[in-house]
Amino acid sequence: MSRLMRSSELAKRPVVTLAGDDIAQLKDIVYAADGGSVHGFTLAGRGLFAGPLSTVLPWSSVTALGNDAVMVDDDTALVDKSVLAQSAAGSGGVRGDVLGSRVLTDAGTDLGKVVDVVVEVRGSSDQCDVVGYEIESSPALENAGQKVLMPLPDTMAASGEHLIVPASATQFVRHDLAGFGAAIDDFRRQLRGGA
Numbered sequence: 001m002s003r004l005m006r007s008s009e010l011a012k013r014p015v016v017t018l019a020g021d022d023i024a025q026l027k028d029i030v031y032a033a034d035g036g037s038v039h040g041f042t043l044a045g046r047g048l049f050a051g052p053l054s055t056v057l058p059w060s061s062v063t064a065l066g067n068d069a070v071m072v073d074d075d076t077a078l079v080d081k082s083v084l085a086q087s088a089a090g091s092g093g094v095r096g097d098v099l100g101s102r103v104l105t106d107a108g109t110d111l112g113k114v115v116d117v118v119v120e121v122r123g124s125s126d127q128c129d130v131v132g133y134e135i136e137s138s139p140a141l142e143n144a145g146q147k148v149l150m151p152l153p154d155t156m157a158a159s160g161e162h163l164i165v166p167a168s169a170t171q172f173v174r175h176d177l178a179g180f181g182a183a184i185d186d187f188r189r190q191l192r193g194g195a
Contacts (some may be wrong), residue, residue: 004177006134007117013056014046015078016069019114022077025054029117030084031098031130035152038119039156040084040127041070056084065121075195098163102134106165112137114163115147118180131184133163137194149174151184153191166191 007029015024024043032039040058044050045159061077062070072078103111118132134149137143151172152165174189 001050002120002122004118004120004181007119014069015072017074036130056081058084101163103165104162106164108169110138111140136138149180149189154188
């Protein structure tokens, strides 16, 4: 079973061990360099005055990403930031936050600005992929200034503050998560030359 969620829904979600210890909370998502998958999370301490932690949570250490908490085996799942950076170097690096980036079509049309990222979690924690962006749409789209969901191809190009999508992605824009999974599948099938 898979489910779609906005990355903003993950912020401040507690990180809990299978023994029941509340050891941190999610701060930000760290994306792989290609922008196509979640590489891990930066963390904050728990409590009113807790700040950022010097440890991170690699996606590979997540046991489950539930509706209310992120589950890990134990506190050894949290590692030094350098460990995440080293594993990222082997996978082509890490792309930081994409919020505020402009989405352009491969034909050069500005579709809008990224305000959130849509991720798909498959199984309890088998895979977590970036499958779309929530963008504040430009006048190039029908609903200028409104927030819409833009599906992404399996692979995508990112260059600085610009994210490039095929022009055909505009045919699959949706306004809410209901039915967005089908739009993603249809869009990707079209890119592969399917019906």
